[in-house]
Amino acid sequence: xxxxxxxxxxxxxxxxxxxxxxxxxxxxxxxxxxxxxxxxxxxxxxxxxxxxxxxxxxxxxxxxxxxxxxxxxxxxxxxxxxxxxxxxxxxxxxxxxxxxxxxxxxxxxxxxxxxxxxxxxxxxxxxxxxxxxxxxxxxxxxxxxxxxxxxxxxxxxxxxxxxxxxxxxxxxxxxxxxxxxxxxxxxxxxxxxxxxxxxxxxxxxxxxxxxxxxxxxxxxxxxxxxxxxxxxxxxxxxxxxxxxxxxxxxxxxxxxxxxxxxxxxxxxxxxxxxxxxxxxxxxxxxxxxxxxxxxxxxxxxxxxxxxxxxxxxxxxxxxxxxxxxxxxxxxxxxxxxxxxxxxxxxxxxxxxxxxxxxxxxxxxxxxxxxxxxxxxxxxxxxxx
Ligand code: DMJ
Numbered sequence: 426x427x428x429x430x431x432x433x434x435x436x437x438x439x440x441x442x443x444x445x446x447x448x449x450x451x452x453x454x455x456x457x458x459x460x461x462x463x464x465x466x467x468x469x470x471x472x473x474x475x476x477x478x479x480x481x482x483x484x485x486x487x488x489x490x491x492x493x494x495x496x497x498x499x500x501x502x503x504x505x506x507x508x509x510x511x512x513x514x515x516x517x518x519x520x521x522x523x524x525x526x527x528x529x530x531x532x533x534x535x536x537x538x539x540x541x542x543x544x545x546x547x548x549x550x551x552x553x554x555x556x557x558x559x560x561x562x563x564x565x566x567x568x569x570x571x572x573x574x575x576x577x578x579x580x581x582x583x584x585x586x587x588x589x590x591x592x593x594x595x596x597x598x599x600x601x602x603x604x605x606x607x608x609x610x611x612x613x614x615x616x617x618x619x620x621x622x623x624x625x626x627x628x629x630x631x632x633x634x635x636x637x638x639x640x641x642x643x644x645x646x647x648x649x650x651x652x653x654x655x656x657x658x659x660x661x662x663x664x665x666x667x668x669x670x671x672x673x674x675x676x677x678x679x680x681x682x683x684x685x686x687x688x689x690x691x692x693x694x695x696x697x698x699x700x701x702x703x704x705x706x707x708x709x710x711x712x713x714x715x716x717x718x719x720x721x722x723x724x725x726x727x728x729x730x731x732x733x734x735x736x737x738x739x740x741x742x743x744x745x746x747x748x749x750x751x752x753x754x755x756x757x758x759x760x761x762x763x764x765x766x767x768x769x770x771x772x773x774x775x776x777x778x779x780x781x782x783x784x785x786x787x788x789x790x791x792x793x794x795x796x797x798x799x800x801x802x803x804x805x806x807x808x809x
Contacts, residue, residue: 427467427485434471434483434490435505437464439570439790440760442512447792449519458519465516465525477531478552479506497558500549506532507571510578510589511788518797533588544599545618546571562618564600565628565679570789572596573633576641577786583799584644594646597638597653605656608682612666613659616682625682627663632676633703635660636710640782654714661711663688664704665723671747674730676704690748699743700735700758702765702791709773713782724773731766765791 442464449457470488471479478501480490492499510529517526535555536546542560548567549558562568575593579586600615606625607613615631617624639657642650666688668676675698677690690696705727712720734752735741741762742754768791772779785793 429484429486431482431484433505434468434479434481435502435508437468438509438512439788439792440764442468442516443788443790443792443794444764446512446515446519446794447788450793450795462516462520462522465513465520469524469528472528472531474552476535476552476555477528478535478550478555479509479528479532480552481505492552497549497551497561499551499553500558501552502567503546503548503550503571504567504569506550506552507536508574508789510574511581511786511794514578514581514797515794533592537588537592541599542621543603544595545603546596560618560620562604563628563631564604564615564634565617565631569630569633572600573637573789576637577788579644580640580782581786581794581796583796585799590644593641594644597641601656606682608687610687612663612682612687613656614663614682614688615660626679627667627682627688628679629664629667629676629698629701630703632660632664632667633706635664635707639707639710639714642714657707657711658715658717661704661707661720661723664707668704668723668727668730672750673698673734673744673747673752674726675734675744675747676701677747693746696746696748697744697755698735698747699755700731700741700762700766702761702769705766705773706769706791709769712773713777721773724770728770761790 442461445457445461445464449461467485468483471483471490474480481492481501483490492501496502513525513529517523539557545562547557547560548563549561551558564572572593575589575596578589579593604616604618605613606616614627615634617626635657638653638660642653645653664676667680668674670689671677677696677698679695680688680690684691705724708720708724711717731741734744737754740758743757745753745755780793784796786796787793
């Protein structure tokens, strides 16, 4: 019996379904498999829309869905409906029920049918009409993990998911052409695109893309492997600068490249740091893929800053202004601090054979999921 509660389909999927799937694969305990599948079934009514693009919010008792009232004329959000793929493929794999995989494959079908402005994916899509909402494009908030899941779907399929692969590399091509710029000071950044105009701002969330470009470098078409690694390195450097240019050596929520500044937050409401993982996540991928020791140095700088400014009695807290010399704590320890920030730090200082990339992908909340190897069904027992 479900309680009368409205949940975010995306958050429940990445944190709870993803967490239960990882717990199952790491422990082999049946209870985690069973609960993951049960929870996945509770999410299915969210897909009852004319297009099959799911609602953002779902009442799990009534099965009635709706979208965020602020999202462009009733739209669903790219980073939400585009970040179900990995978990739903595993739910079908573990339950024998194809419905989960069918739901996420249909999302791709809808996306592939649509015209994309300049080859870019807008953040908003109306689940009733099947049309884009506002033409805003972001590799940070509202867009981010959609791109991540295209790449990881291909990797998780043991590189058999050619559709995911093509969608990923085509998207990166459009992002490079239209969103990636270099500041006069030589910092590469990823801007936001609003109906053809660039906002020269990069979110902390966007910093995950450095790691993504490096992770995808190997499969890049047209001899672009080195180029994608270099792009990852440049984004890592820019995001490190966003940390280094603060007094606390922790990065702001968003930083700008306009009005005479580079990699600095200029608006008071963008100066906070809520223990987010993306910059450390990128250091971890860059370390594993290049072994350049600077990534461990940069990671250690973040460890020292976290200890100095975020450690409080009983845990760690976010900071209201990273440019201030005195901490103002927000008194919140986000759950992604444990699942992502600390896990990526641990992996940054571990050997490469701990959760090796050949056998594992991390969901967007850093919960590890095994690669489904084509020749041997399911060998996760040998992958620990
Ligand atoms: C996490 O919940 C996930 O990484 C998500 O994809 C983006 N935002 C947070 C962490 O900042």
